[in-house]
Amino acid sequence: MLITANDPKRKSWLNVDKNSDFPIQNIPFGVFLTRDDIITIGTRIGDYAIDLGAFHQLGYFDGIPLTDDMFLQDTLNDFIADGRKTWRLVRNRIADVFDSTYSALRDNEEHREKIIFKIEEVEMLLPVSVGDYTDFYASKEHATNVGSLFRDPENALLPNWLQLPVGYHGRSSSIIQSGIPVRRPVGQSRPNEGETTPNFGPSKLLDFELEMAFITTASNNLGERIPIEEAEDYIFGLVLLNDWSARDIQSWEYVPLGPFLGKNFASTISPWIVTLDALAPFKVDNPEQVHTPLPYLQVEGKKSYDINLQVGIKPENATETIIVNSNFKYMYWTMAQQLAHHTVNGCPVNAGDMMGSGTISGPTKDSFGSMLELTWKGQHPITLNDGTQRKFINDNDTVIIRGYSKNNDVRIGFGECVGKVLPANK
Template identity: 75%
Template sequence: MQISANNPNRKSWLHVDKNSDFPIQNIPFGVFLTRDDIITIGTRIGDTAIDLGALHQLGYFDDIPLTDDIFLQDSLNDFIADGRKTWRMVRNRIADIFDEENDTLKNNKKHKEIVLFRLDEIEMQLPVQIGDYTDFYSSIEHATNVGTMFRDPDNALLPNWLHIPVGYHGRSSSIIPSGIPVHRPQGQTIPADSDTPVFGPSKLVDFELEMAFITTDANDLGEPIPVNEAEEYIFGLVLFNDWSARDIQKWEYVPLGPFLAKNFASSISPWIVTLDALEPYRVEGPKPLKPQLPYLQYKGKKSFDINLEVALKPKTAKETVICKSNFKYMYWNMSQQLAHHTVNGCPVNSGDMMGSGTISGPTPDSYGSMLELTWKGSKPITLEDGSERKFINDYDTVIMRGFCEKEGTRIGFGEVSTQLLPVYNPKKNK
């Protein structure tokens, strides 16, 4: 089925700013609370949020096979489980409803009052109930930077890195949408020249610039997903800030990997941009530096050209952009990640989330974490207000943005914005 929603010549009768991330060619999916405190699934065109639950009740999706309550839910999991054919029919239909040449809803004031919301009337929620969350480690620049800093510059990549899309399991329960603040975590760290840990607030709180993809039901226990079929099971992507406490990580991570250094919080942008919407932005991936096993060998363009940036905003000053990177730098693409994840028969379900790992580019201003940008704190960053940062300070807000652009059409992700608060105070915070 054609993705007519991607037609670059289409315009909407809803107002869309020239630099909006959300033209009628985007049509992302999210979950929000309406002004009437009702939770619903919706989409967004320009700065207008659209209640898909209400649209469906009003009959705008008739003759598409959907259950009556598919959009009247607090997560997209069931809709995502309906599969690509359904996603595409719904997205194409939404494009038709809001096309400037379609007067049906445009001229129905009563329906518009029910269906359309200003952004300040809604409250975005987590778009999916995340069953399992996996984080990969797929940027060669990031893995090389970390290996250079902590191990050996001449052997920065570990022996398995060029053969395996290295990944590990993360914690779903602490994944939060943009806008929810995070407390600085406490934990064990090891002082220099000591073999006895101390307890206290992390002194090295960091962000990690990532993207994450969300899957549909993919396979049964035991059944691998072939690399060239993997995209069939990817619904869409979000921006992902994988908050990290570097000092906690250093002490705890041997031999089973990062744990409390990561699971205090990860933040995502609330609108899932579909893989269909990103179709025009496919690009070649990097050439493999070593031969890859057949189950990881793919055909075609599986990388995506998505511009990424990170801004840091102190409590009382304007933001400073501190990093510009791109999703296309990933050495291992999403199809390889999903093929690897399931090659042993591990089941992947609707609503599972897979992070890319920190997306660093080749130049120092494209590194995707403070650890790399300040080279372990040895080269502090100067912000526009004159203050310096080695890592993230209390009350700083970290903002990540991402968009694709080609031939005048821009498809974006909006932002994930998260403020770091001081350590949780049981008397004050409970």
């Protein structure tokens, strides 16, 4: 099916700033609370939130086979489960209705009042009910940095890392939307030198992790696998992800079974899911892999995406300092490889499941995706614009992640993924 929504020549009759993350070619999906205290599924064009529940009820999706309540729900799960054909029909129709050449909604003031809100009039909510959350460890630069910090730098990557996308199952109950504060976690950390009793208290090494996450649709039954050539058909879209990490808690607990309390206290995602279809113009060559993967992981064609990523820290009552400029294209293992590997053993994937990329680090220091790497385990503190220094994240710091793709024709962005750190509970 032709993706007419992506036409770079389209202009909307809504006013959209040329540097907006949300031109008419984007049409992401999210869930928000309207000024009338109604929860609805919607999209965004420029600085306007579009109520798709009202849009549907007023007949603008006529001819598309949708259930009456498809957009009157508090999550996108059912819409995602309807599959790629439906997603494309819906995006194409929204693009048509808001195109500058289409006047039906533009000239109907009563309908516009029910459908269109200023973005500041709505409250964004978690876009999906995440049934299962998997976090990968798929950036070669990040894995090499961490391996160098905690093991012999000559053997930074374990033998399996170059053969398969390493991952672990995270905790979906602590996935939160952008803007919700994060409470500094409390837990055990390593005993002091010469002692055997571990320390206990608030994490002293709280970190962010620059990640992206893809949202899946229902795909395979128990015992079946997703062939790699079909994997992207089951990926709805992407969000920005800050997978907060308590490094001191994690380093004490992670052997032998991996991340647990150091990771499951909070994972913040951006509220708008940007579809793979919208990102199609930004596909780039996949990173060259050291070993030829096993056949089930071998990809044909471009499966990586050129998405610029940025991280800023804003202390309370101070200006923001940009500390990271990176890119999603640096990922060693692609999303298609991650999903194919996730299901090769017959693990079923459902609509609304979330797969984190793992920390995204690039080849230069300013592209490292965590404080652990940026300060090299605290040895080289970062100086912020207000003159204060950071080894890790302080209480009342706000971490802001941004992401966008851009070419000569269009900019497609994700907005912001924001989280402020609050002191630990006493």
